[in-house]
Amino acid sequence: MQPARPAIAVVTPSILTGLGLESILRRIIPMAEVEVYDRFERFAAERPDRFFHYFVASQTFVEHNAFFLERRHKSILLTEGAPHSTLRELHCLDIAQSEESLVRDILRLHQHAHRTGHPDAHAAAGGEPDRTSAAAPTALTPREIEVLRLVVEGLLNKQIARRLDVALTTVISHRRNLVRKLGIRSVAGLTIYAVTKGYVDAEQLGASE
Known part of the structure; x- marks a missing residue:
């Protein structure tokens, strides 16, 4: 019996972003099953816990943060630009970068997830896992x-x-x-x-x- 293909969900109201990510993911992770959802409600109705990764638009993440924070080990926040250090605990992917860099970062994220069981936030952002713990931002008043x-x-x-x-x-x-x-x-x-x-x-x- 063949093992089930790993499932990946792309949850974004942007059709272009969704189709673009789907195309890249199918090309670089051909064994994966990729599903694109333009609304959280459609995604939530499709047994979401079966997915290995969630690639989630910022607005969708904000509106349904309780769901994604509870599953932060598999949730990847789609950003437009390099993720801020203050979001280090989240797994981020810059979709505004070149396709070459985007492919590289997705591969690093996916490989790290298989090695450790969950993606590392800094690796997902395009760097190696940070083991030196950068200084936390100054507390807000x-x-x-x-x-x-x-x-x-x-x-x-x-x-x-x-x-x-x-x-x-x-x-x-x-x-x-x-x-x-x-x-x-x-x-x-x-x-x-x-x-x-x-x-x-x-x-x-x-x-x-």
Whole structure:
């Protein structure tokens, strides 16, 4: 009896991203069964625990973080650009890089998963596993966490200043500190960080849209 083919899921609302990843995965891991889902609900209905890897779009990860964090050993977050060091505990794949680099990183991730039973986050990002433990980012202050939450909610600097009853320059200073401490500039990146660290409830984010 032939062993079952390893199954890989690509979960992204982007048709181009999904089809592109499917094509690459089928080419470099020909023994794998690759399934593409444009909605989490379709993916969840297809016995998701049978998949060896989940390649997940950032927004889908944020909206259903409880599911993917519980299965972080097999979940790979699709990023557009190099993943931030603050997301080191997540397994990330930069889909904005060249196809050659993307293929290399997927192969490293897949090979590492078979050696150890789970993919290493840094290896998935295109480097060797980091055994020296880079310094953790400086802890955020309570006020910086407040600002982070409001940024993730979609408020502008002036709105945050009004909400916290502080000067606009104070908000700008806090946001500058967030960038310096976390190394994350985009709201999408801050959202993923905030959800992962438990600063923001992803269900509330979905309800506010």
